[in-house]
Amino acid sequence: MYCRKHLAQLRQHYDEFVKRDAEILAVGPEPQLAFKLFWAKEKFPFIGLADSKHTVAELYEQQVSLLKFGRMPALMIVDKKGRVRFSHYADNMRDYPTLEEMFAMLDSLRGKHKKPRTQAA
Numbered sequence: 001m002y003c004r005k006h007l008a009q010l011r012q013h014y015d016e017f018v019k020r021d022a023e024i025l026a027v028g029p030e031p032q033l034a035f036k037l038f039w040a041k042e043k044f045p046f047i048g049l050a051d052s053k054h055t056v057a058e059l060y061e062q063q064v065s066l067l068k069f070g071r072m073p074a075l076m077i078v079d080k081k082g083r084v085r086f087s088h089y090a091d092n093m094r095d096y097p098t099l100e101e102m103f104a105m106l107d108s109l110r111g112k113h114k115k116p117r118t119q120a121a
Contacts, residue, residue, distance in 0.1 A: 003028075003073065006096050007044060013099055014045050020106040022077075027051045063089060077105055085109055 010017075010024055017024055024046035028035050035050035051057055062074040073090035075097055086105050088097050097105075 003093070004042075006073070007042070009099065010046065011042070011044050016099070016103060017046075017106070020103065020110065022106050023047065025049060027056050029054070029057070060084075060087075061089075075102075077102075077109065079109065 007026060010026070014024065025048075026044070026046065027049045028038075029052060030038065030050055031052045032050040035048060035052075039048040049056065056062075057074075060074060060076060073093065073096055075086075075088045076084050077086040079085050086109075088095075090096065
């Protein structure tokens with residue numbers, strides 16, 4: 001399942017999100033007990049929320065495609081005031097922004113832009 005690979009990648013680089021004053025909240029469609037057991041087994045350092053009734057998914061207009069195995073991946077960056085500052089709605093189950101794209105977006109929201117590399121003359 002690709003989503004599990006993505007979650008593992010987020011776990012592996014969690015400290016980079018924390019350095020950018022960001023928190024990860026992963027929302028899954030599983031029932032609460034199954035989700036809790038999975039979360040404990042995988043030891044994710046970030047927050048996980050079981051959303052088996054699709055309340056959060058509907059709130060953020062996350063799409064469901066039965067032909068593509070359920071909920072389509074969606075990623076949002078929400079600021080501390082609750083405003084969605086970035087959203088990515090996937091076209092398929094492997095369509096996630098790269099870590100570099102997420103970090104760049106977080107850096108830009110904090111006013112920290114990387115300086116472009118200068119070319120040697």
